[in-house]
Amino acid sequence: MSDMLTAIIDRKYDEVIERRTRASLADLDARAAEQSPPRGFKAALDARAASGRHALIAEIKKASPSKGLIRADFDPPAHARAYEAGGATCLSVLTDGPGFQGHADYLIAARAACDLPVLRKDFMVDPWQVAEARAMGADAVLIIVAAIDDGAMAEIEAAAFERDMDVLVEVHDAAEMERAARLRSRLIGVNNRNLKTFDVDFNKTYELVGLAPEGCTFVAESGLNTRVELDAMAERGIRCFLVGEALMRQADVEAATRALVG
């Protein structure tokens, strides 16, 4: 595991211990009952891809450990509306505070401002965080295979499926793809960003797409900037893309989204 990821994961275990003293599972499930039902994250991607167009998961991201502040006039509901109007299929919202300046309130506000399914982008180490995600209204959660063992992955996935949420399983190499394939989720993303060096290499996507389980919905993640890059990946059968920084840096987020996938 990379040092950055190790540090984040260590901190996450502490964060979960602290947060569960303030909200029990029963509290979270009561809050979840007041949310609208899950919006079908994977189903939305599949429907869009079947129509022959690029399916975009557009990310609401204020800052990152590698880039620092990305967007000064950060406004989650405005960005959510711009992404939806520009043709995004789903949203991803960072809720990790220390690393990404994210917050649960950003997810809540973004989801309320649009009709798109929303991924809680955070570092899942415990099923309790899935209950917390649903209480925020999240429609899907992320499992980073590099971050946790097989038992924790299976428990987190089960907690999501119990709540009718989807799971995006993120991998970086062939060994992680094998571990991902043993889960039930058939939504798998390849992160093109190396978590140690932060270098982006699209060859990761090309190497790993062929190793994904049959029939799985495959997502290329990180470092994507242009329509040309998406079109090149689409030539190789890749239909779903997760893009953050390239869109968050534009003054006109809606126009930038339309230029990418409209």
Ligand SMILES: O=P(O)(O)OC[C@@H](O)[C@@H](O)c1c[nH]c2ccccc12
């Ligand atoms: O901003 P980018 O380069 O378009 O990347 C988006 C997304 O893929 C990236 O934020 C990401 C991918 N996997 C993660 C795991 C945790 C936090 C963030 C991420």
